[in-house]
Amino acid sequence: MKAAPSRQEDALAPRTAAPSRGAGFRRFVRHRTAVACLATLGLIVFASAFGPFFTGYGYEQTSDLQFAPPSRQHLFGTDLHGRDVLTRVLYGGRISLAVGLIGALVSLTGGVAWGMIAGYRGGRTDLAMMRFVDVLYSLPRLVFVIVLVTALDPPLREGLQRLGFVSLAGSARILLLFAGLGIVSWLTMARIVRGQVLALKEQQFVLAARAMGAGGRRILGRHLLPNLWGIVIVYLTLTIPAVILDESFLSFLGLGIQAPQSSWGSLVSDGAAAINPIRIYWWLLVFPGAAMAVTLLALNLLGDQLRDLLDPRTVRGRE
Amino acid sequence: MSAPLLEVRGLKVHYRARGGAFVRGDVVRAVDGVSFTIGEGETVGLVGESGSGKTTVGRAIVKLAPVTAGAIFWRGEEISALSEKAFRPHRRHIQMIFQDPYGSLNPRLPVEAIVGEALEIHFPEMGRGARRERVAALLRQVGLPPEHMARYPHEFSGGQRQRLGIARALAVEPRLILCDEPVSALDVSVQAQIVNLLQDLQDQLGLAYLFIGHDLGVIEHVSHRVLVMCEGKIVEQGSREEIYRHPRHAYTRRLLAAVPSVAA
Numbered sequence: 001m002k003a004a005p006s007r008q009e010d011a012l013a014p015r016t017a018a019p020s021r022g023a024g025f026r027r028f029v030r031h032r033t034a035v036a037c038l039a040t041l042g043l044i045v046f047a048s049a050f051g052p053f054f055t056g057y058g059y060e061q062t063s064d065l066q067f068a069p070p071s072r073q074h075l076f077g078t079d080l081h082g083r084d085v086l087t088r089v090l091y092g093g094r095i096s097l098a099v100g101l102i103g104a105l106v107s108l109t110g111g112v113a114w115g116m117i118a119g120y121r122g123g124r125t126d127l128a129m130m131r132f133v134d135v136l137y138s139l140p141r142l143v144f145v146i147v148l149v150t151a152l153d154p155p156l157r158e159g160l161q162r163l164g165f166v167s168l169a170g171s172a173r174i175l176l177l178f179a180g181l182g183i184v185s186w187l188t189m190a191r192i193v194r195g196q197v198l199a200l201k202e203q204q205f206v207l208a209a210r211a212m213g214a215g216g217r218r219i220l221g222r223h224l225l226p227n228l229w230g231i232v233i234v235y236l237t238l239t240i241p242a243v244i245l246d247e248s249f250l251s252f253l254g255l256g257i258q259a260p261q262s263s264w265g266s267l268v269s270d271g272a273a274a275i276n277p278i279r280i281y282w283w284l285l286v287f288p289g290a291a292m293a294v295t296l297l298a299l300n301l302l303g304d305q306l307r308d309l310l311d312p313r314t315v316r317g318r319e
Numbered sequence: 320m321s322a323p324l325l326e327v328r329g330l331k332v333h334y335r336a337r338g339g340a341f342v343r344g345d346v347v348r349a350v351d352g353v354s355f356t357i358g359e360g361e362t363v364g365l366v367g368e369s370g371s372g373k374t375t376v377g378r379a380i381v382k383l384a385p386v387t388a389g390a391i392f393w394r395g396e397e398i399s400a401l402s403e404k405a406f407r408p409h410r411r412h413i414q415m416i417f418q419d420p421y422g423s424l425n426p427r428l429p430v431e432a433i434v435g436e437a438l439e440i441h442f443p444e445m446g447r448g449a450r451r452e453r454v455a456a457l458l459r460q461v462g463l464p465p466e467h468m469a470r471y472p473h474e475f476s477g478g479q480r481q482r483l484g485i486a487r488a489l490a491v492e493p494r495l496i497l498c499d500e501p502v503s504a505l506d507v508s509v510q511a512q513i514v515n516l517l518q519d520l521q522d523q524l525g526l527a528y529l530f531i532g533h534d535l536g537v538i539e540h541v542s543h544r545v546l547v548m549c550e551g552k553i554v555e556q557g558s559r560e561e562i563y564r565h566p567r568h569a570y571t572r573r574l575l576a577a578v579p580s581v582a583a
Contacts, residue, residue, distance in 0.1 A: 204418070204422040208484075213407045214436070218440075223428075226428065
């Protein structure tokens, strides 16, 4: 029993206890954090999408100005080939964010649907579906992506060329990277959602809906899904950074994005490669690293806020 | 006389207790050969201690528990053999009220959606406005202000939530309501309010109730006839007076003797 059993009953009294000042202040601060995170993320997305057009340099445009420190001409400095780091960070943001978005979409659609169906149907369906997840889970995720990318890259490239998608053939590797990271990103979500559904479907309100004549689709969509949003959002905001980090790590190893294209991970990798005992070109590491850190931090904080905001029990005031 | 509203004949619900992957579990006889009838506008009390299978009887009637053997008739038509799809139109006539006023309302849905859901299912052609009006009328009927339609369940007390559960059950104008321990989770003072509400509604609407409970006092108060259930079987049934004044079965006597009574 959740509420105090001794609560005095007054059948008609409206329950609108004014929230205390402290709670109001806390909620305001929380809202403000959420808004700030959203604004930061919006800014990063906007800058990555449109920024590269306005820096005055192309992301692959080289010059004689090697390893120039940040200056008015190159706000983030230049790299080994004299390319503008600001442009490359913004351009890299596109790839990193796109990877995160793909991971989010796959786990939001695939993971949630998979987990809900397995949990709700139960029995053999559940057994088969979750063993499939277990099998994928037991593969080391990065090794899986690496093998996928290296094994399928040449045939996919060739196939695309033969089919006439010449422009796409150049990005066969990126497509595979997206696909591979997508495949490994929904597993945790599926497990979490299934667990939640198993607990939720025994609740009396689900029984009530069934007694009323609600079908499976209605129960899943109307009754279970709204009760899953909180946890889905939380795991989503954990998935996006994880996928972005995976991509960065693969690019860092030289297996993901390849020059002259860039992602935050490959930029950090380039920066680390340029370190030598005599000079450290800090701007090659700090700027892409900061972009990544700010994005991941904002995502994590936002997820925390959203979980609170999506719960009507906290939105509406009491508790 | 025509067929009773509901007739349950030799109902058995057996579960196989969960074994391992290769071990068959034992059979649990939750309900083992139960027969009774409920007439139009009648309240039948079903008493028994925890684990006696009384809740399962209610669930089997609306296909929330699998019927192993026996048959259930609604106005003479066998409903236990119907497929889920063929049974759906009948669900309108048999609604349920649940024990737990907290767990039985979806915490993420506003009252309007909770009470109006049965209308959405059984009267899909009903417009949003008409549904709203109906929900408002239902809330008024159970003693809640219609303005509370936009609120969420956590904003209500236990008794108010049980009123919401009743409003939800009434939405599609059922003839029979299965009340699964509707007051046993409530404070005693609130129990009386809810029981009175149910009786008022019965007088107004001519509802029949299957009133499942373990509280003999409440059952005596509401029931016309009483069934006593023990280990999946009905050990005794009769009118309220017979059961309470002249219990014949030893189990009934034990049950009555165990009631902590306040000298009336």
